[in-house]
Amino acid sequence: MSEVMDITTNNSEITTREISLNMGPQHPSTHGVMHLVLHLQGEKILRVEPDIGYLHRGMEKIAENLLYWQFVPYTDRLDYLSSMTNNLAYVMAVEKLLGIAIPERAKYIRVIVSELSRISSHLLAVGAWGLDLGAITMVLYAFREREMVMDLFEMLCGARLTYNYMRIGGVRGDLPPGFKEKCADFVRIFPKRVDEYEQLLTGNRIWLQRNKGIGVISARDAADLGLTGPSLRGSGVKWDIRKDEPYLVYDRFDFNVPVGKNGDCFDRYMCRVEEMRQAARIILQAMQQIPDGPVNADIPEIVPPPRENMNTNMEALIHHFKIVSNGFNAPKGEVYSSIEAPKGELGFYIMSDGSEKPFRVKIRAPSFVALQSIDPMSRGAYFADVVAVISSLDPVFGEVDK
Amino acid sequence: MVDKDTEKDKALLEHPVLVQKIRSRFGKAIIETTIFRGEITHLVEKDDIIDICNFLKYDLDLQFNFLSDVVGVDCRPLNSSFEVLYHLYSIPRKHRLRLKVRIKENENVPSVTSVWSSADWAEREAYDMVGIVFEGHPNLKRIYMPLDWEGYPLRRDYPLVGYKDQYNPCGVEKNNKQSKK
Numbered sequence: 001m002s003e004v005m006d007i008t009t010n011n012s013e014i015t016t017r018e019i020s021l022n023m024g025p026q027h028p029s030t031h032g033v034m035h036l037v038l039h040l041q042g043e044k045i046l047r048v049e050p051d052i053g054y055l056h057r058g059m060e061k062i063a064e065n066l067l068y069w070q071f072v073p074y075t076d077r078l079d080y081l082s083s084m085t086n087n088l089a090y091v092m093a094v095e096k097l098l099g100i101a102i103p104e105r106a107k108y109i110r111v112i113v114s115e116l117s118r119i120s121s122h123l124l125a126v127g128a129w130g131l132d133l134g135a136i137t138m139v140l141y142a143f144r145e146r147e148m149v150m151d152l153f154e155m156l157c158g159a160r161l162t163y164n165y166m167r168i169g170g171v172r173g174d175l176p177p178g179f180k181e182k183c184a185d186f187v188r189i190f191p192k193r194v195d196e197y198e199q200l201l202t203g204n205r206i207w208l209q210r211n212k213g214i215g216v217i218s219a220r221d222a223a224d225l226g227l228t229g230p231s232l233r234g235s236g237v238k239w240d241i242r243k244d245e246p247y248l249v250y251d252r253f254d255f256n257v258p259v260g261k262n263g264d265c266f267d268r269y270m271c272r273v274e275e276m277r278q279a280a281r282i283i284l285q286a287m288q289q290i291p292d293g294p295v296n297a298d299i300p301e302i303v304p305p306p307r308e309n310m311n312t313n314m315e316a317l318i319h320h321f322k323i324v325s326n327g328f329n330a331p332k333g334e335v336y337s338s339i340e341a342p343k344g345e346l347g348f349y350i351m352s353d354g355s356e357k358p359f360r361v362k363i364r365a366p367s368f369v370a371l372q373s374i375d376p377m378s379r380g381a382y383f384a385d386v387v388a389v390i391s392s393l394d395p396v397f398g399e400v401d402k
Numbered sequence: 403m404v405d406k407d408t409e410k411d412k413a414l415l416e417h418p419v420l421v422q423k424i425r426s427r428f429g430k431a432i433i434e435t436t437i438f439r440g441e442i443t444h445l446v447e448k449d450d451i452i453d454i455c456n457f458l459k460y461d462l463d464l465q466f467n468f469l470s471d472v473v474g475v476d477c478r479p480l481n482s483s484f485e486v487l488y489h490l491y492s493i494p495r496k497h498r499l500r501l502k503v504r505i506k507e508n509e510n511v512p513s514v515t516s517v518w519s520s521a522d523w524a525e526r527e528a529y530d531m532v533g534i535v536f537e538g539h540p541n542l543k544r545i546y547m548p549l550d551w552e553g554y555p556l557r558r559d560y561p562l563v564g565y566k567d568q569y570n571p572c573g574v575e576k577n578n579k580q581s582k583k
Binding site for chain 2: 052053056058060061062065096097099221223224225226237239244245333334335336338345347349351353359360362364368369371372401402
């Protein structure tokens with residue numbers, strides 16, 4: 001009885017026994033199958049131990065046993081919310097290994113679809129974040145626009161989630177008729193829609209209280225922990241691979257890289273919101289600049305011929321048969337190629353022994369590395385803040401578990 | 403295109419900071435420097451890896467403050483060794499570098515977690531998948547596979563379909579392990 005009295009009369013710090021709590025793997029706000037072991041003192045977090053691997057499929061082992069071109073559809077299943085950028089990172093690594101260049105039009109198409117992908121991925125990130133913190137309207141608004149991006153991708157490649165659109169040496173097909181107009185419509189209305197999200201969240205008192213000053217990480221720690229993408233830029237580190245090591249044609253566009261100041265959840269949110277606006281700007285410029293021409297490199301040993309040629313052209317049929325059955329041999333060597341995916345630096349390391357299959361493929365997945373920072377970000381915070389921290393890192397488990 | 407690349411690669415071999423500065427500082431500890439497609443790789447002595455990493459991180463011309471990834475590779479079919487690769491990036495200087503350590507089977511590698519915290523999970527992954535033991539790692543345990551898992555899935559002698567057990571009826575029989583090699 002006296003103990004109870006002590007607790008109720010002492011207002012400063014109520015200390016109880018340390019308890020461990022399992023959060024997940026089936027939990028609505030862990031964005032997939034994440035299992036966290038939370039060590040709690042009352043409602044305060046002492047430390048967090050993430051436990052991952054529930055979705056491990058051994059992608060890298062699979063890649064070692066496939067021809068180079070056969071691995072492209074598997075990359076769709078990494079970060080399944082932006083399959084286009086996964087495709088892109090992989091085919092760019094293979095192209096670098098082979099030392100081939102792709103036509104200008106294919107580069108522009110790749111930029112357009114990756115930026116559309118960035119928008120759809122950030123929409124889901126912000127939408128799910130709102131859902132986790134109780135702002136349910138946000139996810140409905142986000143899905144309204146995400147649907148428009150999905151429709152565009154469906155026009156382009158027939159799929160809405162796992163696109164398998166990029167090819168080694170180009171893209172699967174040219175932009176279909178009507179795509180340009182529909183995409184221009186989307187880009188025109190989208191910035192106004194972003195303003196709507198901001199009206200819903202940015203000034204919202206609950207949103208501010210749940211995110212400002214939560215999950216703070218300094219610029220130095222963020223880089224040390226390997227954070228990339230919007231999560232790193234939220235801490236004020238201005239590093240965007242599109243700007244610093246421009247790939248495709250990103251050096252031809254005028255866009256800003258938003259950075260935060262405090263490194264808290266709110267700054268990471270603001271970075272994502274602003275990145276969506278910048279992505280729309282890039283798409284607009286790319287649509288204006290896109291040249292005419294082929295969408296695939298003219299290298300018959302590596303790039304399959306267009307389907308219609310195969311019905312009438314003997315050589316095309318032979319090349320197609322050889323690529324599909326034997327693949328192509330890559331030169332001996334090793335490359336690492338990375339892109340700025342919506343979640344951060346997505347890199348593929350490929351080691352080739354000169355055969356038609358990669359000797360080793362290593363995927364540097366941004367979400368996997370980012371999850372390490374849940375522990376330092378949540379220490380000393382309240383239990384409910386862990387949810388905000390997870391959402392602010394935007395992990396996708398297809399990518400974390402590979 | 404490819405010819406141009408090889409010429410560029412040759413010029414990179416004389417890079418004043420990324421090659422010459424590091425080589426003159428460490429001399430014999432850098433066994434070999436290779437350039438492929440504009441990427442510089444230093445094959446270094448295992449015992450000097452922490453010194454080299456500290457130098458790379460804190461030297462003002464290099465400033466490799468970002469460890470992108472640690473990769474374990476089972477190279478036994480090629481040169482009967484294992485390799486550990488470190489992909490480094492410098493956010494202020496905007497350059498990349500790859501370090502490579504070559505070890506025999508059952509040899510350990512010093513952990514670089516004291517230099518970059520991001521090495522923590524990356525090294526755990528290399529341990530889990532390829533079975534490379536990192537000395538001095540604060541928490542070296544499996545990360546993807548269950549803690550009681552046997553074998554290292556990304557080794558060459560590990561079957562693609564896994565070993566047969568109650569959950570995996572299509573797997574390879576365990577006692578065929580020797581003959582598979």
